[in-house]
Amino acid sequence: MVKIPKRHEVCRKFKEQGGKVAAVLPIHYPRALLRAFDILPVEVWGPPQVDVSYGGAHLQPYVCSIVHNALSFLKTGGLDETDLIIVPHTCDSLQGFGSILLDFVKPRQPVFPVYLPRGKRQEDVEFLVNEFKSLYRGLEKITGKSPKTDEILKRIEIEEKADAKLKELYEIRGEFSFESGKAKSRSSKGDALSTYDFYRVVRAREFLPVEEFIELADEVISEYSFVREGVPVILSGIVPEPMEVLNAIEEAGGFVVADDLACCGRRLYGGGKSSEPLKRMAERIIFGPPDVTRGNLIEERFEHLKYLAEVTGARGIIFYTVKFCEPELFDLPDLKNMLKSAGIPSVQVEIDIGDPLPHQTITRLTAFLEVLA
């Protein structure tokens, strides 16, 4: 099993070295900007194992478990080690979460909402640049620092290197290339890296300092063997929790060859172009892989999934959705139909991230893999 430190250990170590820690809610935010202020972003995707009754007092039952769990986690002291909270406007529920924090719960940490535009026009880039400027001013106030252009650009370069490393991990594991579709040579030394471990590594990007993530990725590439085995499928959705679902897919004969998960594949941002740092960060996010929460059209998502299936040889798509995740669920009927017309079968399974993996979900996944096999 790949050795990865736990989130709270990472937070503690970073703070001991004089930095601050930001709790960041899903999905898109300017990592490099935070690091330029010596703030480590540590993402909060739930987390899964919390007593949800604390958040439930503030939220309607039809709000997703990511928001329920995050609020419960905060109220039970889970975010005590953090110095600030960043809430991107990913969906109505997360925007509501930001408002609840600012107006009602009022945590001791400052809360920074970040509004994301729903489009890819020049105005959208400008809007996001202004959001980052506003965040910059807020971070200046709480840290007393004012990082210069070259300092932020240096941080951006490291983040871009980490994202390129992340892409390389996917390409080696799936024996494909995102750009050309051609297979890459694969490593055959060391223990085989399980799907579960692969995603532990990918998801370490959610909390490890970028330098440590690059080291981890290099270590995994050089010390583990990557074996593509089983029925290739693409996993789409928000977050693979409970992570046992990855074992269930593997045990049922499936191989997650690529993903369109909000916490993973939808953040394989390309390299930026602008030499102006805030603009470069905005462009990277806005022109990243299609994501419903950034307002990408169903057609764009369809083309992206179709392309992924072509280059990876995936035989089907598993839509692994969080219950009550409106943006995802709005897209699915049309997206599934478009895929069906293109000869790409798909299945949808819905989960609550706080629950153990239900037997019924395993049956559904197994049946789908039987169909594909």
Add this chain to the structure above:
Amino acid sequence: MIKAIGIDVGSTTAKIVGVNESGEFVWSYIEPADPRVEDQVERFLEKVREMAGSIEGIPIVATGYGRNLVHQATKKVTEITCHARGVFKQLGHGGTLVDIGGQDSKVIVIGPHGEVVDFTMNDKCAAGTGRFLENTAGRLRVKLEEMGNVALSAPEEVKISSTCTVFAESEIISMIAHGVRVEPILKGLHRSLVKRIVAMIRSVGLVPPLMLSGGVVKNPAIRKMIEEETGEKVILPDHPQFMGAYGAALIGLKLGKG
């Protein structure tokens, strides 16, 4: 002569089917589901031994929610694949198969060669499953096997607004307290279940003909109402409750033939 065995460990009943070399349904047995699955499976296999002698070398395929507890199985396959295989062999064509079981219900689109093209399941809520009827039958003191005919005997029906089995039960109690007769309540209950099933059919897209399997199809009101709601005539295989086990046995037969 039994050449392959299929065992379907469902939530309400456990079934076993034996097939001959041609894949014909030659023997079956059913019992209410026993929580001690391993014991029940051993009992089942003992019955096969009593009837057919040794089962040494005969492939056994397990399906149903308890399939992983059938340690004697040569292979374990999901209910979706097994039901499709069984129904296709019996009816000889594809279409849309609705299987209403005790714990879940499934809609499976079967292709022209018997392959599963698409499927959906209602597996999180008792509404839309046999359990929904079983619960309310107890509350209304109507025998489960008589429910369908009692419902069909009602000239009118009441609308059950709750989509949850537990809340539907509360709603029924309230109706009884207001003097509503049992028959229209039962008719409304059946309608409620059928509407859930039809919503699932629409979600995958109905490919005619429409076929039914599972224990609940013994209920005539369910069959009639599905026809009313979809406008399609429904077709039943000979042994609707055994289609999972039968399909499993057919998969076993193929395994045996290498």
